Amino acid sequence: MKNSSLFDLSGRVALVTGGNGGIGRAIALGLAEAGAAVAIIGRNEEKNQNVLAELQAIGIPAMALKVDVSERDTLAEAYAEIEAQLGSINILVNNAGIGVPSGGVLQEDPEDWDRVIEVQLNAVFLLSKIAATAMLENGGGKIINIGSMYSIFGSKLVPSYSAAKGAIVQLTKSMAVELAPHNIQVNAIAPGWIETDMTAVLRDTPMYGEAVARTPAGRWGQPEELAGTAVFLSSKAADFVTGEMIRVDGGYAVQ
Numbered sequence: 001m002k003n004s005s006l007f008d009l010s011g012r013v014a015l016v017t018g019g020n021g022g023i024g025r026a027i028a029l030g031l032a033e034a035g036a037a038v039a040i041i042g043r044n045e046e047k048n049q050n051v052l053a054e055l056q057a058i059g060i061p062a063m064a065l066k067v068d069v070s071e072r073d074t075l076a077e078a079y080a081e082i083e084a085q086l087g088s089i090n091i092l093v094n095n096a097g098i099g100v101p102s103g104g105v106l107q108e109d110p111e112d113w114d115r116v117i118e119v120q121l122n123a124v125f126l127l128s129k130i131a132a133t134a135m136l137e138n139g140g141g142k143i144i145n146i147g148s149m150y151s152i153f154g155s156k157l158v159p160s161y162s163a164a165k166g167a168i169v170q171l172t173k174s175m176a177v178e179l180a181p182h183n184i185q186v187n188a189i190a191p192g193w194i195e196t197d198m199t200a201v202l203r204d205t206p207m208y209g210e211a212v213a214r215t216p217a218g219r220w221g222q223p224e225e226l227a228g229t230a231v232f233l234s235s236k237a238a239d240f241v242t243g244e245m246i247r248v249d250g251g252y253a254v255q
């Protein structure tokens with residue numbers, strides 16, 4: 001029990017954006033299993049309610065809010081509503097994401113560029129700002145941003161996505177430096193190729209097998225395989241870890 005208490009999130013409150021599907025759902029459930037109260041936000045109310053039921057079945061306080069993170073004016077109110085219901089948020093996971101596979105900057109529609117940057121980068125900044133302001137008052141907290149292999153490598157398929165995911169890493173480091181004196185740790189997780197709704201379109205394309213061939217583990221990852229790293233970064237065990245990006249990629253970026 002002595003060691004596991006390092007990772008115990010009892011008494012903590014977490015907000016997971018895009019917590020109703022894929023990686024966000026797996027992280028939300030992982031944090032709940034570790035004892036945290038969990039709020040999820042997403043646009044699709046049916047998916048929200050399905051994951052809310054799963055969270056409640058774990059036996060922790062939970063809530064789901066219908067929020068589009070690209071609607072800037074709604075974010076502070078949503079954050080306050082969660083704090084009113086569950087208590088001060090100690091853990092923010094900026095996971096909500098979209099990608100537009102334009103095929104390159106020559107093809108990419110500027111409106112698609114804006115949509116991706118709004119969800120994948122601007123919303124991360126805005127929610128982190130709201131969270132950090134509150135965490136400052138509450139003695140600290142954890143912010144976890146979801147990066148990508150495209151935080152490291154370029155992509156001709158999704159240039160806006162890659163630009164946002166690269167920027168997230170620098171934003172993570174910048175916030176880590178700024179907020180460390182206030183006991184707020186800011187880190188990123190960079191998933192490799194993970195089987196979710198977002199990547200379902202690739203299943204019947206050559207990219208699916210290419211990812212397997214390039215990944216030393218020889219397979220795609222499952223969303224649940226991100227949960228442990230999120231629990232670690234949310235926990236006391238990571239109180240001296242900040243500005244880091246942890247790859248969970250089956251070795252993809254190593255070779």
Ligand code: NDP
Binds near residue numbers: 022024195198
């Ligand atoms: P999914 O498409 O399965 O999930 C995306 C989630 O984001 C959904 O819960 C969706 O909910 C939510 N979301 C999207 N847009 C918005 C919005 N405007 N406001 C609020 N919520 C939103 O994708 P993944 O689980 O694969 O992706 C999760 C994160 O992981 C993303 O940031 C993605 O870029 C990243 N990632 C994924 C990888 C993979 O291989 N799958 C690899 C590397 C990174 P709703 O539709 O209800 O709004």
